[in-house]
Amino acid sequence: MPCPFLGSLNQAFVRNYGAGLLKQYGSFCPALTRGFRTLGNDETKCPFIQNNGPIISEAPKEMTEDIKPEPVGPYKYDSFFHDQISAKKKDYSYRVFKKVSRLAADGLYPAALEGADNRRVTVWCANDYLGASRHARVQDAAVAAIRSYGTGAGGTRNIAGNSQMTEKLEAEIAKLHDKPAALIFSSCxxxxDATLSTLAKILPGCIVYxxxxxxxxxxxxxRNSRAPKHIFRHNDPNHLRQLLAESPAGVPKLVVFETVHSMSGAICPLEEMCNIAHEYGALTFVDEVHAVGLYGKHGAGIGEERGIAHLIDIVSGTLGKAYGNVGGYIAGSSLLIDTIRSLAPGFIFTTALPPPVLAGSLAAIRLLASEEGRSxxxxxxxxxxxxxxxxLVAGLPQMPSVSHIVPVPIKGADKVALVAESLMKRGHYVQAINYPTVARGTERLRFAPGxxxxxxxxxxxxxxxxxxxxxxxxxxxQFVENGACRECSMEYKMDIAYEEPYKYPMQVA
Known part of the structure; x- marks a missing residue:
């Protein structure tokens, strides 16, 4: 239907002066002014159509009587959530958090109270690897900090202020890893996340391996950095070299890996991977989360134990595992640390760690760097x-591991859950590990004795x-034959990193 106003004008005139006409008279057109309706007026119907009678007739009743409009209501959120949870339960990947309260008193640790009736069980899967959370020196430091400074940080470091304990802890972490600077976060x-997403985003053309x-x-x-990435096979330096060799020269690169794998207990070929990365001009980002406090003379991790900490450009660690508190950190060059401090939203907009955590973490790092820590x-x-x-003697399955993590494979999410439940009934708490923590078909129990x-x-x-x-x-x-895994023939090696000054009685030779 042509516009009754513009249709009465010469077409050449409209083409030449259409923009001016719309600007001058557009506000009078009911079709163009639908977004500027005035109270009490219905401008949704064109007056031309209204004045010339009905043009479009309604469909006959016979054609519409069986058409019933679909009722439109609010989205059924709970129904959607129910379906999501049901799917998790059906494939046994639904997480059940056991009611376990770990005890810290002498003579009780590593026991815990389980369930509503507070039944006593032994904990085998906590990442408080050395019991630092219940050490008197760590506890005393945390309690003293509460009494002096309270329980909370009061906000971000930018808003509430940068406490002296924060700076002391970062200096201690930098000293531990022999780096110029360190930065602490609310978690590892x-x-x-914050370090990698920021670095890979701001480095021009950065490629991540x-x-x-x-x-x-x-x-x-x-993922959050949206930088192009290549994935190399787990702990495979040859594959890493192959991918780096195909990379363009002169562009920033990040090689990202961890030393001790949390679910298999494997330890990476650290020196070889760092050397390959540097050969191709890449920075190394090495996660020592499951190694700090546990390896090296001062507990700085695999890098210190092997004397190659200087090959790691950026090291990340945690205060929440062997150090028995909560929080994470990175250590590296002063300029790099200042860049992350200045640009990473995950650091800038997060409340600072509270005083008892700062004091407890500082005490734990110093404790585990001492002779008592080595013991x-x-x-x-x-x-x-x-x-x-x-x-091994019992013939029970275990994945070959050269670290402190002892994985016992039990294929099937249902099976591993049943075994974990059977152990709990017998007074032993160990969490079943399944998807998405590990791939389907590689389920396991993960023991971490201390x-x-x-x-x-x-x-x-x-x-x-x-x-x-x-x-x-x-x-x-039949899992073990002649002291080796039946599936891969790999021998179980129990070598430790250094001479033990302590021996348990009745140890198997």
Whole structure:
């Protein structure tokens, strides 16, 4: 239907002066002014159509009587959420958080109170690897900080102020890793995410090379950066070299990997991977989360233990595992740290760590860097070796691991959950690990014994594990043949990094 106003004008005139006509008279057109309706007037109907009678007739009743409009209501959010949770439960990937309260008192640790009736169980899967969270020196430091400075930080470091304890802790972390500077975050997930997303985003044309076994925090940071990435096979320096050799020269590159893998216990070929990265002009970002406090003379991680910490350009670590507190950090060059401090939203807009955490973390780092820390590490390695040998002697499955993490594979999310539940009934708490933490079909129990576990506790655990396998019809006695894994023929090696000044009684030779 032509416009009754413009249709009465010469077409050449409209073409030449249409813009001016719209500007001058457009406000009088009811079609153009629908967004500027005035109260009480209905400008949605063209007056030309209204004045010339109905042009479009309604459809006959016979054609419309069986058409019923779909009722439109609010979206059924709860129904959607219910379907999501049901799907997780059906494939046994639904997470059930056990009600476990770990005890810290002498003579009780590493026990916990479980369930509503507070039944006593032994904890085998906590990442408080050396029991630093319950050490008197760490506790006293945290309590003193509360009394002096309160329980909270009061806001971000920019808003509430930068406490002296914050600066002391960052200086201690930098000293630990022999780096010029360090920066602490609310968690190591945030440290990895914020650092990688910021660096890969601001470096012009940056390309990221990520280990296939990297933690979710690093994967998230790389994704958030939207930088192009290449994934190399887990702990495979040859594949890393192949990918880097195909990269353009002169562009920024980040090689991202971790030393101790949290779910397999594998340790990367650190020196070789760092050397390859530097050969092609890349920065190395190395996650030492499951190594800090546990390896090296002062507990700085695999880099320190192997004497190659200087090859790591950016190291990330946690205060929430071996150091027994909460929070994460990075350490590196002063300019790099200042860049992340100035540009990373995950750091800038997050409330600072509270005083008791700062004081407790500082005390824990100093504790584990001392002679007492070295003694705890030796006890830790000894008890880890005893568990590995005990599993081997019993014929129980275990994934080859040269670190303190002892994974026991049980294929099937349903099966691993059943074994974990059977162990809990027998007084042993270990969490079933399934998708998405590990790939489907690689489910496992992940044991992390510590220096306060005893050989007697391990003997009881192994006996309970055997009973739990039998109870759930899981075969295991043919897993080991001639001291090697039946599947891959890899020998189980229990070598430790340094001489142990401490020996448990009745150890298997």
């Amino acid at each position: 997930f945030v440290a990895n 990520s280990d296939a076994g990297n933690h979710a925090s690093m994967i998230q940071g790389i 705890l590490r030796a006890k830790h390695q000894a008890i880890v070796r005893y568990l590995k040998l005990s599993l 220096p306060y576990h005893t050989t007697e506790m391990i003997d009881k655990l192994v006996a309970a594990l055997i009973e739990s396998f039998h109870e759930n019809d899981i075969s295991f006695n």
